[in-house]
Amino acid sequence: MTKTYRVVNRFRFTVFVVLTIVILTTAVNFAFGFNTAASLTKTDYMDVQIVSGDTLWSIAQNYMPSDMDTRKAVYELCQVNDISASELYAGMTIQVPIYH
Known part of the structure; x- marks a missing residue:
């Protein structure tokens, strides 16, 4: 015996579907890191x-x-x-940012 569902209130059903899609999309974005910000300039x-x-x-x-x-x-x-400034010694190599 299969259970069938009947939509009683079409507006409420539409809001439910839209909210479900938004929540699932947000969850997937957070899970896979699609929301990471990238710098506009590469140093x-x-x-x-x-x-x-x-x-x-x-x-x-x-x-x-x-x-x-x-x-x-x-x-x-x-x-x-x-x-730190006191940890600098001869022979050490440090990285200096280049500004364009």
Whole structure:
């Protein structure tokens, strides 16, 4: 014996179907990562070899744009390389962002 369903209220049924589709679409987007944001600009990096006497401050002044605040540039260098200013030593290679 098969059970048959009868639509009593057409508006309520339509709202139910639309909400179900929206919820399923959202769930699929979250599950498969379709909602990840991509950066509008891709940052390129240059490797810089540290020599004796180099500081993050001097590297920031030499390689970062002149209109950028040096403190912000030092902070960005620390973030990109996952280091603090005191962890810089000769022979180390760090990545410096290139601004176009």
